[in-house]
Amino acid sequence: MTMQESARPGSPWLMRGERRPDVRLALYCLPHAGGGASAYRDWARSLPAWIDVIAVQLPGRENRIREPLGIDLDAMAEAVDADHQGVPYALFGHSNGALLAFELAHRLSATGAGPVHLSVSGSPPPALATPNRAVSRFDEAGLLDWMVEQGGISQQLLALPDLLELVIPAVRCDLSWLEAYRPAVRPALSCPVSAFAGETDPRVPGDVLTGWSRETTAGFTARRYPGGHFYLIDELPVLLGDLAEQLSDLRL
Structure with a gap:
């Protein structure tokens, strides 16, 4: 599947492949720090046909590269709210995207049309999410070293200075x-929450992952997979199988 800009006008925030018939659920996916919608380009191939996969594209990257960088949660929420058109929808976010998805869930729930499910991956719960050091202010060499430690950058990318x-x-x-x-x-969300992480992810050590249970009044599940912060690169088929099963259990 090649993700293309949403056919609906005024939605540069959303990227999707071909629309699927008989869709019962829209799944909006939020990227990790520095990532773009392409991180989710292969998900539709591994998820059931009744799930419509839509990736959120932040400004200043990929097809929006000419726009100023920034995070506008209100604009994201408006785009999702206008896009799903009454179809039940869920949110998924990895790392930084987990907190973006969490904040979107609250904004959208405040309108009365919130998500039916929230999945967060590779992130501590909101109360513990603020880092204890300002990595964003590292010099370029330090920032690259940090990115390599996280597993979010390949040796091939390191060899491409223009990129x-x-x-x-x-x-x-x-x-x-x-x-x-x-x-x-604010009050906890009323939709179920699932939390995922790698077994050796330094951002989510020990039982930190289960802290997400305090963010919902509905069901909560947590699962860890082999690997570190970017465990989903190697464990994607297993993760998507688990996610599809959980979304299926909603009985939409």
Whole structure:
């Protein structure tokens, strides 16, 4: 599947492949720090045909490269709200995207048309999410070292300085948002929440992952997979199988 810009006008935030018949659920996916919609380009191949996979594209990357970098949660929420057109929808986010998905869930729930499910991956719960160091202010060498440690950058990318010039500002932008993030005090979500992480992810050690259970009044599940922060690169088929099963259990 090649993701294309949503056919609906005014939705540069959303990227999807060909629309599927008999869709029962829309799944909106939020990228990790510095990432773009292409991180989810292969998901539709492994998920059931009744799930419509839509990736959220932040400004300043991929097809929106000419736009200023930034995170506008209100604009994202408006795009999702206008797009699903009454079809039940779920949210998924990895790493930085997990917190974006969480914030979207609250904004959309406040309108009365919230998600039926939230999946968060590779992130501590909101109360523990703010980093204890300002990685966004590292010099380029330090930031690259940090990205390599996280597993979010390949040796092939390190050998492409022109591409790095595009990726590094996006990473700094997203990390700056994370470093300034403070969750608001508000009621827990009323939709089920699933939390996923790698077994050796240093961002989500020990039982930290289960802290997400406090963010919902509905069902909660947590699962770890072999690997570190970017466990889903190697464990994607298993993760998507688990996700499809959980979404199927909603009995839409």
